[in-house]
Amino acid sequence: MTGHASLPGPLSGFAFAGDTLDRADALRDDAEALARLWPSARVMILDEEGRALAQADGTLLAFEGASLGGGPGASLFLGRRDDVAWFAAHARHHAVQAPAWLDLRRAAATWPSFESGVFAMARALLHWQSSTRFCSVCGGDITFRRAGYTxxxxxCGKDHYPRVDPAVIVAVSDGERLLLGRQASWPPRRYSVVAGFVEPGETLEQTVVREVQEETQVRVRSCRYLGAQPWPFPGALMLGFCADAEPDVPQVDGELEDARWFTFEEIDAALAREGSDDGEGLLLSPSISIARALIEHWHAGMRARSACPPAETGR
Incomplete structure (x- = not known):
């Protein structure tokens, strides 16, 4: 019996993948409709570092369009929720007071899922705008159309669109243990699942096999897609997989500082220590990430498997 045979259902619990906006694509070409929506709209304001304007207590501070005056102008239309439009704008376009600025990781851990999801969308799109200053074909000047999406x-007339970089992230098991690695820049004792970007001409499954092999020398036998998370740091889409692999001894070549197999008991203890770190043992990925969801998914599947051992067969 393989380590994934009794895994639970779809992944859940991570940031940026829950309640979201109706992106209302048709409105992006309708300047008059956007102008009518502006006075009652919510406007999220971000600074040059991608942080959002927040109240002193760290909650979202989103202005109504009417309080900012004028119209949408250079603001980016994000979409609608019920009858309320949402926009994002650079702080340089609006002279507003800033009780606090909050980064996206902290917002993902403290804000409601809808608000942190809107923040993630705003951050990714405004970062794309900031980094798209000239045409990559001819070097000509860029102007933004369709409410900021083109x-x-x-x-030369070439149109450029927001970029999303697909990456796989995978919980690799040999049937009994979970493969985790760590980067040198991470906090001491933190390990996570293997991840890497998709290369041109690859399927997602091929990327899983290649990335695990390159980073750990472990050979993947098969893999299965489980779910995805937008990861706007600055513009990735993390595609979550589980994989069955050979029980090879992990070897790293520099991209990772270390990689090793962890037992169910080690993962179980790390999850139990959450929020009360004693300075010892394994630390796992933060709860906002799909990496953590993949680890918990494997853990739940192994627990379910141990609770329902295969029936003995008799003659």
């Missing part, structure tokens, strides 16, 4: 070259 970068149009004023010289």
């Amino acid at each position: 970068a149009h070259c004023t010289q």
Whole structure:
């Protein structure tokens, strides 16, 4: 019996993948409709570092369009929720007071899922705008159209669109243990599942096999897709998999500082220590990430398997 035979259902519990906006694509070309929506709209304001304007207590501070005056202008239309439109704007376009600025990771851990999801969308799109200053074809100047979703070259006419970089992230098991690695820059004792970007001409399954092999020298036999998380740091889409692999001894070549197999008991103890770290033992990925969801998914499947051992067969 393999380690994934009794895994539970779809992944859940991580940030940026819950309640979201109706992106209302048709409105992006309707400047008059957006102008009508502006006075009652909610406007999220971000600074040059991608932090959102927040109240002194760390909760979201989103202005009504009417209080900012004018119209949408250079603001980016994000979508609608019920009858309320949501926009994102750079702080340089609005002279507003800033009780606090909050980064996206902290917001993901403390804000309601809807608000942190809107923040993630705003951050990714505004980062794309900031990094798309000239046409990559001819070097011409860029102007933004369709409420901020299309970068149009004023010289050659080429249109450029927001970029999303797909990456796989995978919980690899040999049937009894979970493969985790760590980067040198991480806090001491923290380990996580293997991840890497998709290369041109690859399927997602091929990326899983290649990345695990490159980073740990462990050979994947099969894999299965479980779920996805937008990861706007700055513009990745994390595609979560579980994989069955050979029980090879992990070996790292520099991209990871270390990689090793962890038993169910070690993962179980790490989950039990959550929030009360004693300075010893394994530390896992933060709860906002799909990496953590994949670890918990494997743990739940192993627990379910141990609770329902295969029936003995008789003659």
